[in-house]
Amino acid sequence: MIKTPRTKMREQDSQERIDNFLEVALGYSLEEARQEAMRCIDCKNPKCVLACPVRVKIPEFMKLLLEDALDESFHTIYEDNILPSICGRVCPQESQCEGACILGIKSEPVSIGALERFVGDYGMEKGLANTGKPESNGIKVAVVGSGPAGLANAASLRKKGYDVTIFEALHDYGGVLKYGIPDFRLPKEIVTNEIDNLKDLGVKFVKNAVIGKSLTIDQLFEDNYQSIFIGSGAGLPSALGVPGENLNGVYYANEFLTRVNLMKSRTKEFSKTPIKLGDNIAVVGGGNVAMDAARTAKRLGAKNVFILYRRGREGLPARLEEIHHAEEEGIDFRLLTNPIEIIGENRIVKQVRCEHMKLGEPDSSGRRRPLPTGEYSTYDIDNIIISIGQKPNPILKDNTLGLETQPWGGIITDEFQMTSIPGVFAGGDVVTGAATVILAMGAGKDAAHHMHEYLQTKQQ
Amino acid sequence: MYKITKKKVLNEAVDLMHIEAPLVAKNAQPGHFVIVRVDKDGERIPLTIAGMDGDQVHIIYQKLGYSTQLLGEKQEGDFVEDFVGPLGKAAHIRDKKHVVGVAGGVGSAPLLPQLKAYAEQGTKVTLILGGRNKDYIILRDQYAPFCENIIITTDDGSLGQKGLVTDALKPLLEKDKSIDHVIAIGPVIMMKFVTLMAKEHEKTIDVSLNPIMIDGTGMCGNCRVSIGGDTYFACIDGPDFPGEEVDFDELMSRQNYYKDQEHDCYMRLKR
Ligand SMILES: Cc1cc2nc3c(=O)[nH]c(=O)nc-3n(C[C@H](O)[C@H](O)[C@H](O)COP(=O)(O)OP(=O)(O)OC[C@H]3O[C@@H](n4cnc5c(N)ncnc54)[C@H](O)[C@@H]3O)c2cc1C
Ligand SMILES: Cc1cc2nc3c(=O)[nH]c(=O)nc-3n(C[C@H](O)[C@H](O)[C@H](O)COP(=O)(O)OP(=O)(O)OC[C@H]3O[C@@H](n4cnc5c(N)ncnc54)[C@H](O)[C@@H]3O)c2cc1C
Ligand code: SF4
Ligand code: SF4
Ligand code: FES
Numbered sequence: 001m002i003k004t005p006r007t008k009m010r011e012q013d014s015q016e017r018i019d020n021f022l023e024v025a026l027g028y029s030l031e032e033a034r035q036e037a038m039r040c041i042d043c044k045n046p047k048c049v050l051a052c053p054v055r056v057k058i059p060e061f062m063k064l065l066l067e068d069a070l071d072e073s074f075h076t077i078y079e080d081n082i083l084p085s086i087c088g089r090v091c092p093q094e095s096q097c098e099g100a101c102i103l104g105i106k107s108e109p110v111s112i113g114a115l116e117r118f119v120g121d122y123g124m125e126k127g128l129a130n131t132g133k134p135e136s137n138g139i140k141v142a143v144v145g146s147g148p149a150g151l152a153n154a155a156s157l158r159k160k161g162y163d164v165t166i167f168e169a170l171h172d173y174g175g176v177l178k179y180g181i182p183d184f185r186l187p188k189e190i191v192t193n194e195i196d197n198l199k200d201l202g203v204k205f206v207k208n209a210v211i212g213k214s215l216t217i218d219q220l221f222e223d224n225y226q227s228i229f230i231g232s233g234a235g236l237p238s239a240l241g242v243p244g245e246n247l248n249g250v251y252y253a254n255e256f257l258t259r260v261n262l263m264k265s266r267t268k269e270f271s272k273t274p275i276k277l278g279d280n281i282a283v284v285g286g287g288n289v290a291m292d293a294a295r296t297a298k299r300l301g302a303k304n305v306f307i308l309y310r311r312g313r314e315g316l317p318a319r320l321e322e323i324h325h326a327e328e329e330g331i332d333f334r335l336l337t338n339p340i341e342i343i344g345e346n347r348i349v350k351q352v353r354c355e356h357m358k359l360g361e362p363d364s365s366g367r368r369r370p371l372p373t374g375e376y377s378t379y380d381i382d383n384i385i386i387s388i389g390q391k392p393n394p395i396l397k398d399n400t401l402g403l404e405t406q407p408w409g410g411i412i413t414d415e416f417q418m419t420s421i422p423g424v425f426a427g428g429d430v431v432t433g434a435a436t437v438i439l440a441m442g443a444g445k446d447a448a449h450h451m452h453e454y455l456q457t458k459q460q
Numbered sequence: 461m462y463k464i465t466k467k468k469v470l471n472e473a474v475d476l477m478h479i480e481a482p483l484v485a486k487n488a489q490p491g492h493f494v495i496v497r498v499d500k501d502g503e504r505i506p507l508t509i510a511g512m513d514g515d516q517v518h519i520i521y522q523k524l525g526y527s528t529q530l531l532g533e534k535q536e537g538d539f540v541e542d543f544v545g546p547l548g549k550a551a552h553i554r555d556k557k558h559v560v561g562v563a564g565g566v567g568s569a570p571l572l573p574q575l576k577a578y579a580e581q582g583t584k585v586t587l588i589l590g591g592r593n594k595d596y597i598i599l600r601d602q603y604a605p606f607c608e609n610i611i612i613t614t615d616d617g618s619l620g621q622k623g624l625v626t627d628a629l630k631p632l633l634e635k636d637k638s639i640d641h642v643i644a645i646g647p648v649i650m651m652k653f654v655t656l657m658a659k660e661h662e663k664t665i666d667v668s669l670n671p672i673m674i675d676g677t678g679m680c681g682n683c684r685v686s687i688g689g690d691t692y693f694a695c696i697d698g699p700d701f702p703g704e705e706v707d708f709d710e711l712m713s714r715q716n717y718y719k720d721q722e723h724d725c726y727m728r729l730k731r
Contacts (some may be wrong), residue, residue, distance in 0.1 A: 169677050171497055171542040173505075206483075208544035210677060212481040235679040239691065246710060248717040252681035258674055264501065272526060273674065274502040276718060347713040369565060383635075393678045395696060 006108045007036040009017075014328040018298050021183045024325055025089070025098045025114075035120045037062040040110045043102055054080045056111055058097060060451030061119060074123035075115060077135060082445070083148060085124050085190050087438050089342045090181060090288075094320045096438070122224025133202040137161035139455060142225040144211045144259050144396070147175020148437045149428025149444035151194065153201045156448030157229075164202075164457075167209040172262060175233050177437070177451035179262040180254070182292050184299070186320070188261075212399035217424060226458070227423045227451045230411060231444055232396055234429035238389040240284060244342030245386070247347035249276070251389035253285070253293045261297055278382020279303040282352050284339055285387035286315065291322040294331045294409070296341055299315060304334035308339050310357050310370045337377070342384060349382075353378045392430045408433065416450040417443070423458075425451055462543040465516060470597040474566055475532055482543040483516040489552025490573035491700055495521065495676040496531065497542035503527045506695075509546060509569035517545070520569035521597070525547070533651045547676045548699050552635070552666070553577045556641040558584040560632060562625050562654050564646020566593050568599045570668055571645045577679045579606035588628045590646070595726035626653050633661040641665070644703065648712050655703035665703035670693045671714055686710050701721050706709070 010026040011017075028036065028156045042059045049058050054127070069303050075082045092115040093140055103107030103121035123129060123174050139162050143150045145170040154164045173179050174191040199205065209215060213234070220228055237252035239245060256275070263273035281302045283294040286309035297305045307315065307326075312335050316323055326331070336357040343351040357370035392409040404412045404420035410433055411426040413419055419426050427443030429435055466478035486493055493508045495515065506529045511518035523532045534540065551574045561575040568589055577610025585606065588611045591597045597612055597619055604610065609621050611628045621628060625646075633639060643666040644654040651667040658665040671694050674680045678696040685694050686707035693696065 169544070170675065171544070201464075209483055210544065210547065213487065213546055214544070215486065219486070234676070237679075237681045246684055246686060246714070248714060253675060255680035255682045258680050263503070263674065272501060272698050274718065345708070347718075395678060 003176075004039055006039070006111050007032050007114075009111070011115050014325075014330075017184065018324055018329050021299060022048045023187050024184050025321075026044075027121065028114055033115055034066060035206065036111050037083040037115055039103065042104070047100040048097045048103055048110070049090050052097045053436075054445070056080045056097070056116065057289050062110075063114060065119060066270045070119065071126070071128060073119050074128050077119055078123065078129060079104060081116075081438070081441065082129070082152055083194060083437070085443055086120075086148070086177065086186060086194065087441070088113050088115075088120050088187050089190075090319075090436075091438050092319045092436060093412075109147050110250050124190070129197045133200070134159055134161055136163050136202070137165060138221075139459075140165070140225045141451065141455075142167060142220045142228045142340065143231065144228065145169075145175060145231040145233055145283060145428075145430075146205070147231055147233045147428060147440060148196070148431075149233070149440040150175070151198060152321065153229045153427070153448050153451075154182060154444075155198055155201060155449065156445050157204050157411050158198070159202045160452050165204040165206060167206050167215070169208070169210040170246055170262070171207050173205060179258045180289070180292070182257065182261055182296050184295065185292070191450070196402075197208045206348030210395060212395045217396075217400045217403070217435065218308030219424070225380050225424065227455055229447055229451065230396065230419070230424065230426040230430060231440070232393060234390040234392045234408070234434045235408045236391045236393045237386070238391060240339065240386050240388060242339060242341055243298040244344055244349070246353070247344040247349045248347055249344075249383045249399045250276070251383060251385045253283075253289045253385055254390070255291055256385050257289075257296065266300065275300065276383075277302055280379075280381045280383075281305045281435065282308055282339070282379060282381045282384040283387060284384065285389075286311065287317045287387065287389075288319060289390075290387035291318045291326050291331075293387050295322075295326055295329055296383065296385075298329055298331065304332065305330075306353060308337050309333070309354070310338035310358055311333050311367060313335055315367045315370075338370065338372075340376075341386075343378070348385070349381060349384055351378050352384055353379055354460075390429075390434045392433075416454070417447040418450065418454070423454065425454075461539040461541060464534055464536055464538050464540065467534070469523070470520065470598045473519060473524075473596070476510070476518060476520050476690040477534075478516040478518055479540065479543055480515055481517045481543045481545075484509070484517045484543060485515050486514050488517065488546040489511055489550035490553070490577045491548065492546030493548050493570075493619075493676070493699060494543055494545035495547060495673070496540055498527060498530045498534065499541050502541060504542075504676065505531075506547070506670070506676055507661040508568040508668070508699075510572060517543075520566060544676070547696060547709050549588035549697065551577070551700050553581060554641060554664075556583050558586070558636070559641045560586045560588065560629065560639055560641060561589065562588045562627060562629060562642060562644040562646070564644075564650040565596055566598070567644075567646030567650075567668075568597075571637055571643065572599055572602055574643060575603070576606060582639070584608065586632065586636075586639070587657075588613065588632075589620075590614070590625035590650070591619075592616070623652075624653075625650060626657055629654060629657055633657065633663065639663060642703075648708055648715065651703065651706075655706070655708070659704055660663075664702050667703040667706060668699045669701060669706065669711060670699065671711055674720060684724055
């Protein structure tokens with residue numbers, strides 16, 4: 001088995017897909033899934049499980065899949081991960097489950113993500129997550145934000161019987177899953193389906209509610225919410241801090257992706273919140289957000305899209321699959337290249353000036369530090385999209401007395417995920433800074449456990 | 461869905477609406493704004509909260525382009541899809557003796573609650589209302605109870621004195637030494653020139669900025685403005701800023717970046 005190569009997932013042809021927003025990876029057939037699951041040697045001490053942030057019972061769900069017990073396979077995953085269709089698609093598997101798979105030492109790891117996606121999609125189609133409405137215990141709990149952290153927290157608490165309401169600032173639910181990650185990686189129907197599942201569970205959703213503004217944390221307590229979970233994410237874009245950043249045609253990735261995803265703007269169709277994009281596009285950054293921005297720009301018709309990243313290839317934090325897909329789609333990687341000035345004409349961006357870098361000693365992140373070389377290049381561009389990170393939004397901090405935060409804005413929590421305000425818990429990107437879907441989901445779920453304990457003690 | 465409980469046409473280009481929105485009304489203060497989405501695929505448009513009573517939030521909007529026209533087609537009893545707020549920072553009501561409020565066109569709406577708040581704390585208030593012609597002078601009656609002096613200017617002289625708001629402000633600042641603060645709300649070009657004049661007379665000035673916004677919650681960064689050389693997000697740090705510090709030219713150019721697309725949008729509505 002070890003020698004059998006991985007079963008590759010079918011994909012949309014790279015030349016065709018740059019003209020559409022349909023999903024790139026097409027998933028396994030049942031046959032392909034079986035073939036791939038067969039490669040797993042069912043380790044006694046599965047390293048893959050330990051490397052999964054929520055400890056999905058990987059060999060177990062694969063065995064059930066091979067035994068044709070697909071429903072049970074789904075439930076096995078679902079016990080640890082309520083968003084398998086999503087995580088199977090977007091987890092950085094190479095640095096988590098698959099990175100630890102024993103087969104990876106001599107050959108290729110089992111495609112755990114692809115299999116999780118397969119089983120997740122099967123469960124979604126059959127509505128297996130829909131287990132009806134648990135009886136309410138009459139205790140009201142509020143959740144701030146409908147990203148993966150908030151959704152997981154709400155689901156867990158609702159299953160324990162709590163009367164859960166999610167408050168979301170935007171007009172649609174899902175957080176980054178809706179406004180950030182593009183359809184060609186995560187079709188929006190999947191996210192909508194997960195939200196519908198929570199509605200079926202009896203979770204209440206309130207949109208257009210900015211907590212801290214429309215309602216404060218104090219007012220939620222006055223309204224008889226007994227405990228509150230903050231999963232407000234890290235939505236505030238970080239600035240590059242170079243001259244010319246406010247020129248027209250300079251976008252933060254959030255603006256660019258929000259216009260395209262949440263506001264459904266496509267250059268070729270009429271849109272009420274349009275996007276203006278020229279032929280030559282620079283994208284600054286090397287993470288998932290940068291890959292998404294670059295690949296989206298390509299799909300909107302840009303001719304030359306290039307990534308500017310100050311480290312080398314090994315330093316790129318994006319998922320491996322996204323880097324491969326971006327390369328196949330003709331995205332040009334200009335590595336060891338650091339933008340130092342954005343140059344405009346009549347207040348519209350025209351060029352970006354960059355300094356070339358070389359690699360020095362490893363820094364605190366363990367990656368080799370990029371050092372300036374004193375050599376420069378200037379590139380002609382029509383737009384530049386800055387994707388170098390996000391921080392938590394200050395609205396909650398500014399409007400909640402006594403909510404302690406880190407200097408960079410992250411909410412401080414104790415070992416039980418409780419904030420400095422009794423009864424208020426937090427998790428996901430708002431605590432860790434921009435991280436991953438699975439970590440946010442896990443934090444939401446764990447917080448539900450702590451909130452349950454807190455509420456039990458409080459009731460006595 | 462949010463119900464339009466009242467609609468009043470103020471002039472050919474400007475309407476007033478009352479919208480039932482308890483979650484916005486609860487904490488709203490002068491200077492706050494809302495974001496409205498007229499229908500399911502609609503654009504998110506920011507509008508200042510012009511007043512409140514109970515669960516009702518008042519908005520006054522100029523039918524400038526596609527989305528505000530679409531809003532204008534809605535009638536009493538109809539609904540808008542989304543209505544979120546209160547957003548932004550509440551206006552900073554300073555400790556001043558005599559404030560001159562300067563409003564251009566529909567800027568009269570956001571200025572009203574702010575000037576009223578000044579009057580309520582005992583500050584003397586003077587008002588200059590400017591507009592294209594007499595139809596564009598709105599809300600005069602609402603100001604009357606608390607403004608000692610209301611000066612009206614119109615471009616064509618159809619009401620009040622002929623000229624610009626700055627033509628009225630200049631003699632006022634020269635004559636009345638008790639004036640210690642100016643607030644200007646209106647088109648950016650107007651705010652720019654009022655600011656220059658206030659600076660010249662060494663008066664402090666607040667302005668209300670209206671860059672293009674999408675989310676209004678600090679997420680997209682589209683609304684960034686340069687204040688004293690630093691970048692701020694108008695939706696969470698503003699929309700009110702000290703006029704002396706604002707880079708008005710940058711703001712004007714950023715507002716115009718999407719002009720051609722907006723025009724395309726508007727023409728489709730007309731067709
Ligand atoms: C473009 C992009 C691509 C990414 N790709 C990947 C990937 O491939 N794999 C991966 O694992 N991770 C990826 N990530 C990261 C991942 O999406 C985040 O780590 C994750 O979504 C964090 O979840 P969260 O629930 O903490 O916050 P979010 O998903 O940010 O959700 C927070 C929600 O709270 C709402 N909110 C904020 N403030 C308030 C308030 N005051 N009141 C009410 N609601 C509020 C926001 O509107 C938002 O809906 C990506 C991120 C981006 C931006
Ligand atoms: C904080 C704030 C408060 C405002 N308060 C009021 C108010 O009380 N009454 C009022 O009539 N207008 C107000 N505006 C302006 C109003 O939002 C715009 O006139 C409206 O969005 C125009 O949309 P449109 O589609 O009708 O016109 P378009 O043809 O799309 O645009 C006309 C002009 O409006 C501006 N604009 C377009 N889209 C946006 C957007 N999403 N956000 C901001 N500006 C935009 C542009 O400068 C553009 O040139 C406010 C704006 C801001 C930022
Ligand atoms: S949740 Fe993510 S890390 Fe865990 S098994 Fe699934 S794909 Fe791997
Ligand atoms: S480490 Fe690899 S081979 Fe072992 S159980 Fe996990 S997936 Fe199977
Ligand atoms: S409108 Fe998006 S950050 Fe201000």
